[in-house]
Structures are given as structure tokens and as C-alpha cells.
Amino acid sequence: MKKKRRSVSYAKWGYIFILPFFICFFIFSLIPLIDTIRYSFFEYYRSGIKEIGPNFVGLQNYISLLGSDMLKYAGNTLILWVIGFIPQIVVALLLANWFTDIRLKIRGKQFFKVVIYLPNLIMASAFAMLFFAMFSTNGPINSILMSLGWISEPIDFLGSVIGTRSLVGLMNFLMWFGNTTIMLMAAIMGISQDIFEACELDGCTSIKRFFYITLPLIRPILAYTLITSIIGGLQMFDVPQILTNGQGNPDRTSMTLIMFLNSHLESRNYGMAGALSVYLFIVSGILCFFVYRMTNGTDSEAKAARKRAKAAKGGDRR
């Protein structure tokens, strides 16, 4: 105890510097978060301009959500995410591999990196509005296809399930593949050049090199990309919302979970919306746990080594 007092402690400055963040977090994140959970147990909404509630109803909101189409919307969200994610990861892997291949000597790499990242900088809602206009039945895409003679009747993209879902997928793909490419490039560049050289000396083709060297070595980052993308996908909202006018047309097949949440908020139904948020929170929490596990020691050998070291120290857990 005495020893501690004598040494100069700079720790307080650390606390002072992070204080603004914690104050902001407390006011703008933690309190609303707790409120959300609290209100999820209440009947609390607005009818016209009259407020109903809050009346405590226990788990009623959670139960009626399970009885609603929530799981269907979860399915929609998953499908929309998969449609966007598969091309995204394939293209990103391909591009990352090409850009980092020193033998290809691609010129203007920086330029391309900026260009593929650009769609991400456009506001998603503006992007969706652009697509909505382009793919409308009498829009430019249909006119081009018709004047080329490829189709005789205009295609009703937004009137069909496949059309709407693919458009949402396409937009998510365009917006995010640049981001993923850059992340994967960083991962590939982290691999020691010695390994690539060695495999070339052994006569690897570039395809073999990709599958046997690159892919296994960037697995942790790949997993990270996957999980963060799922979490992002869970919150998919602005693109389908704008593209389908908030209704998830046709037949509510492109209604995502957050759009469902949003339609509860039109009547300020804090109770239901809160319960839905808690469900989403739990799912995201589980996914986050996986990310945490992966980024902190996916390498089983390292883990085993650490365990051994700990065991040697003598049962000191954390």
C-alpha cells in the first residue's frame, strides 16, 4: 500500500481523457438502451395525439411478436443479405488477390481502390432512389433493353419478388464490396512474402496458391468480415425501405426486421419496438461473442500454448 502511494500515477489522466466519451455514452447510449429494455415490458403507444400507457404488461409484447410474422421478416433479411454477400465476398477476394499480386504489376492501384470504395460514400437512400428511378417500369433500364431488342415488354423489376430482392442485393453488393476488398487486401498483405515465394519455387499455379496459401492464412479476417457483415445485414433498412416505399413489396417479401421495427414506430409503439429491439440485441450479442472468440485466438495452437502457460503459473484464472 505504501509503495503505491509513493510512485507517481498518471492513471488519472487516462480516466480524465476518456471521461467525455463515457459521459456521452452514458447519456446517449446507455440510458436509451436501458429505457428500450424497460419499455419493452410496457404497453406504450400513441393513438392519434393521445398517449396510451405506459402500462406494465410483462412479457406480452415478446409473446405477441413471436406470434407475428417476425420470423418471416428475419428470413427475408437473411435472404436479402445472402444475395448481396455472396457476390460481394467473391468479387472482393478476386480483386484483393489481384491487387496484392506483385507479379501482375497492376498500375493505378490507388485509383481503383478509391473508385471501388466510392459507392459506399453515397447515402444509401439516395442510391436506392436512383435505382428506383432507373428500374421503374418505364425507366431508362427498360428503355435501353427494349431499344436493344432484348425484350419486347418492359420488365416489372419492382413488381416481382426476385426482381426486388436482387435489386436490394445488387445495391448492397455495390456499396460494400469496396470496403471488403480493402479489408481483405490488408489481410493478404499481412502474409509474409517468403511464403508466396516459396510456393512459387515449388511450382504452384496461382489458383493453387490462392486456395492453399492465401485463403487459409486470411481465414480470421474472412470470419471477421462475415460476422460484421451479418450484423450489418441484420440492420438492413434504408435500401429496401426506400426501394419499396417502406412496405416491403411485393407481398412483404422484402420487409426486413428493422423495417418491421420502423413500422411500429409510426405509431410510437415503444413497447413492441422495444421488445423487437431486445430480440435483435440478443442475436447481435451472440454474433459479437463469436467475433470476439475469433479475433482473440482463432489459432488453436496459440490458445493451447497460452493454456499451458497459465496452467504452469498455477490456476490463476484471469
Add this chain to the structure above:
Amino acid sequence: MKKRVFAALMAAVTAAGLLAGCGSSGSDEGSGTTESTEEGKVINIYSWNDEFRTRLEAVYPEVESTSDDGTVTTLKDGTEIHWIINPNQDGVYQQKLDEALMNQADAAADDKIDIFLSETDYVYKYTDAEADVAMPLTDLGIDPDTDLADQYDFTKTTASDREGVQRGSTWQCCPGVLVYRRDIAQDVFGTDDPTAVGEKVKDWDTLKATAEELKAKGYYTFASYADTFRVYSNNISEPWVADGETTVKVDPLIMDWVENSKEWLDAGYLDKTVKGQFNDDWNKAMGSSSKVFAFLLPPWGIDFTLNPNWDGDTGAWAVTNPPQEYNWGGSYIHAATGTDNPEHVKDIILAMTAEKDTLLKISQDYLDFTNTVSGMEEAAADDTYASDFLGGQNAYEYYAPVAENIQIAPLSAYDLGCVELFQNSFSDYFQGNVDFDKAKDNFETAIKERYPDITEVQWPE
């Protein structure tokens, strides 16, 4: 010790933040009570576009000037009108208005809402006696029976609560008519005379026969199934939701709309590629390259949507009677309860909605069909009201009789959502994406989501 300092610091920062938020309202509340007998210096008006502002600037005699950005209008006695404009899209306007109305009691005198506007689709929400956010006109010193005697009766009914106390007033009146392309009429019927065409569209059965004629020549009668919706929905006999009930009752007329629309769409009388209204396809259907013969629009529709979307020669359109009288839209002016400028508000409402000369001036300048029975009868007979866009036709001749015959549908606070979600659910059915029962289910799901207090949807037998 250190911990305690931090705790104190954090508490102080938090408290400072909280106090800063309350400061303005807390300190001004005192002055609000002392000033209650005299008029405040600021009139706050909530609206969703500059429609009311432009009309007020043009005809209200007390206006001195308006700032360049259009947010502040100064009156001759020095009072400022502050315009708070929020767009109608996605319910933004109502959200902001609701928020402000709920804080009305605690707001500083100059921050209180004095006037707000509402549309027919949701006017009932604000005239509700229990909510009491819109003042009864009699409390302002306006007697609807004498001061507003020249207004169309249905506009007065619309602006009244369920006990019949009028809580708002409007300068415009929105009788729907049928607007058609003269060149197509010439091509198909050999004449573009409004009377002759009016005969061809006088009721639904005749219109159906006419549609067949138009189809034979390759024309569509209307652009979208949504075009006819208002004609049906404005003539329903029971409100969507009766007062105090939690059941949505779908009127048989609405189901007629579903049946007829499906039939018309399948028969090719409507353009399949146009889905709904106010979107890109619908706007294009108003252009010169479109094959659409007619639209069902009120006066503002001709001025605000048809005119800007038309790209051919002026004078290509004409107006005639609709197959059934109906009303579409209308902006109501309300005095907000708790206003600190009751005298100004009264003066504005009277000047904008009860002065025949002012209203006739609005009609001349903005082509609005205004809320004065005798004035509109004069306009119908006066050739100076002829419109270039309609090829020199005096449209008031057709508006006036429609306006007199409008039976406004009984309103409910749920109208906006019902109308929107019903059209949306059934457009899937029209396009063949879902069957009839599934469309019904989807409407039930959507309406219960939008209004948590709705427990049941009743369909007509």
C-alpha cells in the same frame, strides 16, 4: 477521494446539460402568463409546404414583407409570422406537429404554435374534442353560422369534431373532376367538346363502354387503379373506424373498387406499368407520349401535378364531369389551443377563408377552387376565369356543381393509414403477386402494425 471528485464532476456536467435544455422554457414561462392578455410578437404557423404562405402573402392586407428565405413574414404592426415547414412525406409533418402540440402547454409564449394546417386525410385526428388541440372557432369569436355562411357545407363538416363543433376552416375546396386529353378525344370520339365527352363518362357503366372504345384505338382510360380510389373512398357511408371502436370496417364500396379495378386492369383499360400515384411512371403517364386518356383530379391536381408533367402544347387538356362526385384533399387552418395571439389568428382565419373578394383573388392567381359558394357561382359564369392550360375552357363550370353535390365521407382518425395500406396491400393482388385472401391478410397485418389499438378488421359480406 478522487472517485468522489469525478463523481461530482460528472454530476455537475450532467446537471448542466439538463438545465441548459430546460432553461429557455423555464425562464420564459413567467412572461407567458403576464402577457396572456396582450398579443405575442410571434405567430408560429406549422405547415408542410409554402402553399398557405404564398396565398397569405398575396392576399392578406396586413403583410409588410417576407424574408428572402421565406421563413419569416413581418406584418404591418410589427408582429412576425414564423413559418415552420416540414414535409408531409413519411409522416414527418405530423410527427413534428404532434411533438410540438404535446409540448404546447410548457412552451414559451413566442414558441407556442398559433396556427397549424392539416389535410382532409388526417384532419379528424386534430379536431378531436378530447385531444383539444384545435380551438373551437366560437372560442376565437368566429361564428360559423354567420361569418362562414358562404362556405361549402361539407368543408365545415370536415373541420368539425364529432359533436359538430367546428375547429378549423379552409380557403380551398377540392371537387374532383375528370381531365382528359383533347387530341385523344378527337381521335376516338370525333369531338373534344366537354359536354359531349361528359356524356361518355357520366357514370361507371357508360364509362366502361367508353373504355372499350378507347381500348380499341389503343388508349388507356386511366393511368392507374389508384386513380379511381378517391371516387369510391370519398363516398363510403360508414367511417373506416367508428368512434370509440377498435374495429376497421371495410365499406362495400371499397370492395367494389377492388373488384372493378381488377376487372379494368385485366381488360386493359388501365396502364399495367403504372403502379400507384405520385411516382415516376404516373408522372410520365401525364406526358405527351403517353396513351392515357384521362385523370381524375381536383383543381390542385391540375395545377400542381398535371401542368408540370405535361410536355406538349398548352391547351391540350379539358375538364368535364366525373362519373361520380367526390372530394380529394383540402388544407384546413386551425387555431392551436394555447395560442398567445388569438386576435391575429382570428383575423387571419377570417381574412383567408371568409372574405369573398380575397378568395376570388386566390382563385384567379392560383387556380384554387375556393370556399365561397356565391363566389364560385360567379366564377363559373365569368370568362375571365378561363384557363390557358385547358385550352381557354372555364373549368369552374364543372367544379361548382360537383362541389355542391359532394357528400363528404364520414371521417375517422385512422383514414390516412387505412387508405395508404389498403391501396398498397391490394396492388399486390392487382398485379397477380398474391391472391385475394392473402391481400386481405396483408392489409390486416399492416393496419394492426400501424395502429396498435386496432384489434380486428371486418370485411363486408
